[in-house]
Amino acid sequence: MANSAISVAGLRVRRGGRVVVDGVGFDVPRGVVTGLLGPSGCGKTTLLRAIVGVQIVAGGTVTVLGHPAGAPPLRRLIGYATQSPAIYADLTVTESLRYFADVLRAPKSDVDRVIAEVGLTDHADKLTGSLSGGQLSRANLAVALLGKPELLVLDEPTVGLDPVLRDELWGLFRKLAASGVTLLVSSHVMDEAARCDRLLLMRDGKLLADDTPQHLRERTEATDLEQAFLRLVRETEVTPS
Numbered sequence: 167m168a169n170s171a172i173s174v175a176g177l178r179v180r181r182g183g184r185v186v187v188d189g190v191g192f193d194v195p196r197g198v199v200t201g202l203l204g205p206s207g208c209g210k211t212t213l214l215r216a217i218v219g220v221q222i223v224a225g226g227t228v229t230v231l232g233h234p235a236g237a238p239p240l241r242r243l244i245g246y247a248t249q250s251p252a253i254y255a256d257l258t259v260t261e262s263l264r265y266f267a268d269v270l271r272a273p274k275s276d277v278d279r280v281i282a283e284v285g286l287t288d289h290a291d292k293l294t295g296s297l298s299g300g301q302l303s304r305a306n307l308a309v310a311l312l313g314k315p316e317l318l319v320l321d322e323p324t325v326g327l328d329p330v331l332r333d334e335l336w337g338l339f340r341k342l343a344a345s346g347v348t349l350l351v352s353s354h355v356m357d358e359a360a361r362c363d364r365l366l367l368m369r370d371g372k373l374l375a376d377d378t379p380q381h382l383r384e385r386t387e388a389t390d391l392e393q394a395f396l397r398l399v400r401e402t403e404v405t406p407s
């Protein structure tokens with residue numbers, strides 16, 4: 167699709183001597199929230215790594231905002247939050263973000279903006295090492311928001327957060343999408359799937375579905391997305407490709 171934020175075709179990745187992403191292809195439209203859902207170990211992080219250009223791939227193509235994944239112009243267009251926060255425990259939230267803003271050449275004024283966006287203004291002067299798990303994941307997300315990237319790739323950003331914070335973060339994702347940002351968000355919690363505009367469902371390195379939540383429910387005649395996922399799994403088991 168010419169206007170896609172991300173185009174993946176025939177992607178294969180080997181890790182630890184085995185194929186962990188196996189012939190995956192899809193397009194991610196711009197300005198919407200796409201959820202990447204699937205059980206632990208199915209290949210979500212590996213696929214996200216291929217999209218941000220830090221994963222050696224065995225085959226296929228990954229095009230991001232019109233460039234091959236990993237191309238230098240993409241560095242300032244993509245915000246990537248990894249699953250394990252990569253911020254320094256002995257700096258405060260503000261100091262950490264100032265540091266990353268410098269590295270990313272984002273404007274200094276971004277620091278206060280992103281801290282407010284993730285709801286950490288009251289904790290801005292705390293050492294990141296003394297933050298709770300949920301506060302730390304929000305600080306990690308704040309790094310990805312520096313420089314106003316066009317594409318946000320977020321690896322399980324809500325893991326370990328209580329329902330209220332999860333809800334607030336999804337509110338932020340929706341706000342960002344409404345302002346034109348494209349979000350690709352991974353999760354292994356099916357109840358988050360319903361919050362996405364589109365879903366990519368993965369299992370064992372393969373893509374089971376690329377659809378809207380509503381259409382997925384309709385075509386599997388399922389009452390919820392967890393059931394839809396299970397029905398898709400059974401379909402693939404009955405008709406092996």
Ligand SMILES: Nc1ncnc2c1ncn2[C@@H]1O[C@H](COP(=O)(O)OP(=O)(O)OP(=O)(O)O)[C@@H](O)[C@H]1O
Nearest residue numbers: 181182186204205206207208209210211212213354
């Ligand atoms: N550094 C590595 N070396 C070898 N194999 C790896 C490595 N990292 C991941 N794998 C394997 O690749 C497969 C896909 O892992 P990946 O982390 O992409 O899954 P995931 O869906 O993101 O899982 P989770 O939801 O638990 O984060 C798994 O079988 C995993 O064991």
